Amino acid sequence: MAGGEEGSPAAAVALLLPPAREERSSSRRRRCREGCPGCRQEEASKARAGVPYLDFFYIWVVCLAAALPIQSLFPYLYFMIRDLKIAKEEQDIGFYAGFVGATYFLGRTISAVPWGMFADKYGRKPCIVISILAVVVFNTLFGLSTTYWMAIVTRGLLGLLCGILGPIKAYASEVCRKEHQALGISLVTSSRAIALVIGPAIGGFLAQPAKKYPNLFSEESIFGRFPYFLPCFVISVLAAGSCIACIWLPETLHFHNDDKVEAIDELEAQAGDSDLDAQKAKESRGESTKNLLKNWQLMSAVILYCIFSLHDTAYLEIFSLWAVSSRKFQGLSLTSQDVGTVLAVSGFGVLVYQLAIYPFLAKYFGPIKPFRPAAVLSILLLATYPFMTNLHGPELKILINIASLLKNMFAATITIACNILQNTAVTQEQRGVANGISVTLMSMFKAVAPAAAGILFSWAQKHISGLFLPGDQILFLMLNMVSVIGLVLTFKPFLSLPNAMSM
16 A cells, blocks of 8 residues: 555545446546646646745745835835925825825725736736736836826736736745645745835935935936836836746646546545545535624734735825924924935834844743734834924934834734734635635725825824824824724624634
8 A cells, every 4th residue: 555556546546436437537637638737737746745945036026026115116106205295284295195005905905806806817927927017017007107196006906917926925835745835835925024214225326316416416417307206116116027937937826627636636635535424514614604704702813914004004104204394393303315215224123023032932922912002112212203203303214214114023023923823713615705805904994094094194294283282193193093903802792702812
């Protein structure tokens, strides 16, 4: 039996089927799977014992190219809206900036489910290629925007047509053997962490190059006439390179038109289970999927995740606007380079924290227990931000870097805990659908966050005095209230925890 055909799943299927049926099924399976790219990739993965480093590298580059347009925007968004001359007053800049940030997430919310359906029907690779081409085209056009509405439309189309978020996770788990799936999915996460470092640096240092580097770029050049084109162009070039790399990406979706093949695959996977048991298990999974929205343990974790995602996105929008706004409006009067540096340092610090520090916290305290302390410390830290306007020079830059780093570390701790709570609330077979629900709802909240933050920021700048608190303190107080709501919802009866977990 050991090492022979009888010990294999195919042999088990052969024992269960009559000889004539076995022969017909075998020939049918060969016929249906002939030319199927998913089957070809699956066989290649089985034959290759090692890690598919090249495929993983391509995935990492593609994810990085898709994430950079989001992170590179914030350091120069305030100046871009100012130069587009849509705001009648300086205090209105935040109002219009919020909608530019929101349109991307709104487009992604609308297209998330259709892109998933497209990837399931036509393949992962076409979805990835179209998404990267969208980055190349619409990110470039965004940098060439001469009007506010051109910026809004190009940003919205970028979010609408860049549907890579869900399919790339599926692709990363399908392009390799099962023992390497965790590494593949972690590459998707790590590429976004790297984007937190590279993106703000690109946006902060390459925006307005004719002013910053007059010896290299003249005011008459294309980069002088379009001061925000250079960071977009650099990202688009990287995206074009990753699009070329997609040529070598194998397709992983199975294209089988015969339902009987799926029945045989099910029987083969069961390795001896009866057809009745397999059918019951399938029906049970389908029924439980329909009940996911009734799973309060899952939905409470998803709602928490959405609330803190709303807070984090609104914080990033407000921080980027507040840091570069004038001192007369209680801002910090930093440059886009300063903001890019702060965000890049924070991104690098969070990456080091996730790789080197957080594993020790999770080992000794568990992944869930740091949730509430991180939320409380985040609230206390954010309450100190308005008072930083009293600082100047190196003291301000050092303190704002430390504060931003700590704030992002607390946010990372909360996000990891929310993800763990979601995944432990469902069975392994339901996690794909559960994460799909989570991503869709999270994108809706992220679409609201920049617009709401921009409106609130603009209001705060118009009400610096005359209220019970200065406008900037009310601004951060309102931002903190979102965290307070999230913190309150971590307690019973709202949050339902698995028996093995405690907070």
